[in-house]
Amino acid sequence: MRTELVTTLKRQATELLSDLGRDKEPILITQHGLPSAYLVDVETFEQLQQRMKLLEGIARGERAIDDGRVVSHADAKERMKRWLK
The missing domain is CATH 3.40.1620.10 (YefM-like domain)
Structure with a gap:
């Protein structure tokens, strides 16, 4: 660098x-x-921002799992059906 x-x-x-x-x-x-x-450069900065958003989403998911905030596959499937209507 x-x-x-x-x-x-x-x-x-x-x-x-x-x-x-x-x-x-x-x-x-x-x-x-x-x-x-x-x-x-702008392109690199935007890519870094996208990566940070993805990593933050993964971290939120891992915290949810650690906190026991999970649903079964069947429940998740049912929720998705409602969202996709």
């Missing part, structure tokens, strides 16, 4: 965005020698 200073971002934003669009490789922006932000 490429690392750039925040001053480089300020001075060469157009060039960095061009590189980002072409390479699709995130850029770590540092400020005072410390990581400050990641610069990612």
